[in-house]
Amino acid sequence: MTQNTRRRRAAAVAASFAIALAGAAWSGCGDDEDEAIDAVNEAVENATEQSEEIQGEVNEALEQANENAEGLQQEAEDAAEKAQKQAEKQAEEAQKQAERAEKQAEQALDDAGY
Secondary structure (H helix, E strand, O other): OOOHHHHHHHHHHHHHHHHHHHHHHOOOOOOOOHHHHHHHHHHHHHHHHHHHOOOOOHHHHHHHHHHHHHHHHHHHHHHHHHHHHHHHHHHHHHHHHHHHHHHHHHHHHHHHHH
């Protein structure tokens, strides 16, 4: 859910409260007090429902973000492990090449009489 959507919903909730309060004030001027209470209760229920809906959407977005983060974390760990294995393999190959070069150098010295 985008920030604009949240702002619009918050504005709608605020407008609902304002309308309910205005209705309560207006209906308190000689009309039935129960209607004013009902209007306020309805506005509170609507605001509560909207708040719960928004909270549910926020929770879903957080869960999705956590799942994405976990997936990225696993990918990063896999890539690091693969890079480590490749580095170890290259180090072993370099060690073998160094040993071969050393043997060739020793052989060359032996052949030269040293």
